[in-house]
Amino acid sequence: MDRFKGSIIRPWRLLFQFLGVAFLLGQSFGLPPFGTSPMLRTLFLPNASCRYVDTAPTSCFYYQFQDGMTSGASTYYVDVIVVLLIIVLMVLVLGRIWCSWLCPFGLVQEGLAYLRENLNIRPYRLKWAHRELLRPVKYVILFLTVLLSLPIGLSGLGLLGCQSTLALPFCQVCPAKGFFTVSEQLLGLEPWGTALPLLAIVSLLLFLVSSFFVKMAFCRICPMGAFMALFSRFSLMWLEKDVDKCTKCRICLRVCPVDHDRVYEDMESVDVAGSDCTLCGRCVEMCPEEGCLSLSFGPKRLASSKKPGRLGFLGMFHRKEGK
């Protein structure tokens, strides 16, 4: 195991991810104490607590965001602003840590990649040009959501009638909607035959297939990720690179689930997290140069890359080489 450098950060991340999913499902399905606590009810987090779970007492942040834009004009968008501020604050402190440590979408995609890996199927690696093309797509989706939602809410435009058809544009194509409506019917939580959201089911299928072959395929276009990406470069949590130690071996880029080029390319900055890094720490685990890459919080290095054979993170998984 040592010879390939095992997982040092990954087990921790998995633990958090599973706890996260348990918590969010609990919140969605209104299980006590989640459903009853008013504090947790109003916790709007990205991609979590899908509104399309019938019993959900709360919703994901993106739902709240869209809903607030369509209907919040009379209250001067106070709801939207509060929700956004909370997320911005979270990003400023933790960066996009949400994405790789908690997001259930992320976990599902990783599970699919894990399955693929164990079936011995190679991942489909996007070409550099295609990655560059994809990069802005998530911002476009975010922008379109706003563009579609805002005018509906403005009574002056007379589009209020569209509320039932055009409201919540992203939800209509969100894989979570497809997943929960279908599974609720299958589980008998919903009566059979209730109209199924076809669009969302198609995108669920696309989601499953694409992220089976391409690592983190959905993340590359996720508008919630895009929103967080707008602020993540200012966050306290960051990816630190000691460029003097970098050998340009390209390992970090090869292992990065979101193909974050910058961790490899950038030979000037100290902070190479940029907007696309989800702080999963995979590159930190795999970089073979002592102290070259680190996950850092403020000035403190939480975990740093090690020479292979010299493992250790929080001193817990430390094994001596050759034992």
Place this chain on the structure above:
Amino acid sequence: MSRSDQEGPPRYLKDREEYFSDEQRKRTTVESRKMEKRVRENLRAQKDRPAVMKYFDDIHTYGGIRVKELKEFRKTGGKVVGTLCVMVPFELINAAGARGVRVSSGYYEPVHPANELLGDAGLCPMVKSTIGAKMVHSDPLAEEIDLLVCPATCDGKLKLAEIYEDWAPVMMMNIPRVKTGDTTSRLWMGEIKFLKQKLEELTGRKIKRKALLNEIGKWNDAQAAWGRLLEYRKSKTPPISGQDMMLIAQASQKDEITRWTKKVKDLEKELKVMVRKGLHAGETGAARIMLAGSPMIYPNFKIPSLVEESGGLIVSDELCSGHRIMSDPVMLDERSMSEMLMALAERYFFPCTCPCFSPNDDRIRRMKESIHLFGVEGVVFHTLRGCHLNNLEATKIEMKLREAEIPMIKLESEYDDGDVEQVRTRIEAFVEMIKTRRAFSVKKEGSS
């Protein structure tokens, strides 16, 4: 392999076997053997040399145990693959069930037959020696190869490989010399896949996923062991000389890698004891030198031995015939065949700081980092005559090092002993200069 098993006429030398006189063949062989013996004895004469080093000497001995083992191996149907460069993945060769040996030559005498035939006096002597040795069959190790894998890094090697085809089957690898991200990676990956196919054809068996995984593991173990040896070089009084370290590194490209790793671990134990006893290599207060530049293949240890005989100690090198053989591990993310090949391909390509690449800023960055880690006081940059790539980079590197206030001396050498005394004088002066600087900076620190 003799000419007769190959198809088609020779490209260069029609009367291949008759061209060189018996007298010349004999002389080259005798001189090569003598040279190797002389160099080996010189290495053995080093003070406080670890006993395990004898093993590494034996691996390199002219016509020694390794050659015998390979002969045996071939008798049982095994295939031996010769390489000419650090960019050929040994893991792949071993996974195919073959053995890899680096056959770049460090013998002086074979330069003459090559000169005679090729008539290019300005060509790199390592290239000439390698082809010369094959022409007159003077290197027993090179006689044992069934295939030569040669990455076309420089003009010399490009043509060397072509000429070599008159004597042994050759597979050339295209090195994408302009090193830019994605495209280069894909090009090189194609070459590695092609190599895999060639190896499978050679041995008649498929390279299995498990076998490759296993070999990568073995080589990573070897790298970890090497990494621990390096720690000893950081000490104020390193217990091991730079020549010995080069010898060890080069042995890895001839030996069975698991046995090599075991011996390196033994050596590590011995070094630990030496450190406890206060024994060290080189003279007390030796100047800490980094060796850089063109490859120095055993037995061409002229420059390193001169450095270490003149009051210097090589504590670090950036040679493709030294540390760089072992400087970058393969890190596997996923373990499907194509992902492993990609990891392997990238490991042998991207961190490689061969001057054949451009841009090659990584080289000076890595040098500076090593200078820092190993407390290097001066750099000896050696170029083989005719090695334009290293010659041109030397100038750039010297400028950069000057900014960092690290002195550098540039030496050009040929494959003969004629310039020894002249080079010695220059190195001695360089070492003296470093020691004076040291005394001066101590005084400065003391007074401030």
